[in-house]
Amino acid sequence: xxxxxxxxxxxxxxxxxxxxxxxxxxxxxxxxxxxxxxxxxxxxxxxxxxxxxxxxxxxxxxxxxxxxxxxxxxxxxxxxxxxxxxxxxxxxxxxxxxxxxxxxxxxxxxxxxxxxxxxxxxxxxxxxxxxx
Numbered sequence: 001x002x003x004x005x006x007x008x009x010x011x012x013x014x015x016x017x018x019x020x021x022x023x024x025x026x027x028x029x030x031x032x033x034x035x036x037x038x039x040x041x042x043x044x045x046x047x048x049x050x051x052x053x054x055x056x057x058x059x060x061x062x063x064x065x066x067x068x069x070x071x072x073x074x075x076x077x078x079x080x081x082x083x084x085x086x087x088x089x090x091x092x093x094x095x096x097x098x099x100x101x102x103x104x105x106x107x108x109x110x111x112x113x114x115x116x117x118x119x120x121x122x123x124x125x126x127x128x129x130x131x132x
Contacts (some may be wrong), residue, residue: 023078031075038068058110062103069099 023031042061044050051057073079073095079088 023075027075031071034071034075035068038064038071058107062107066099066103069095 042064045057045060049057051060073092079092082088
């Protein structure tokens, strides 16, 4: 007969270092609450029309989006400069660069779509009123 194996010793040595990279329930709860708040505030800003200019609203909403991406990276993806020997920091820099490109590109596309889509439509309304 073989001696029973003590799994607690094996588990303690084999997987102990992985637990420090994973978040606790408290970390996930904080991340969830921050995500809800960072979603609710921009929703309220848009629905209540807090700012007179839509460009101001867009900039504030994009700022909240950028902060929310950082919250997700920290609380859900557990990215910091200690994880995976610094590779996590490199991926953070890459994420920030992509975030800037996507946000700036989105603003640029929306601005030009708004400016260039059906430019004569506003003139048609004035021409129809002149005809009557």
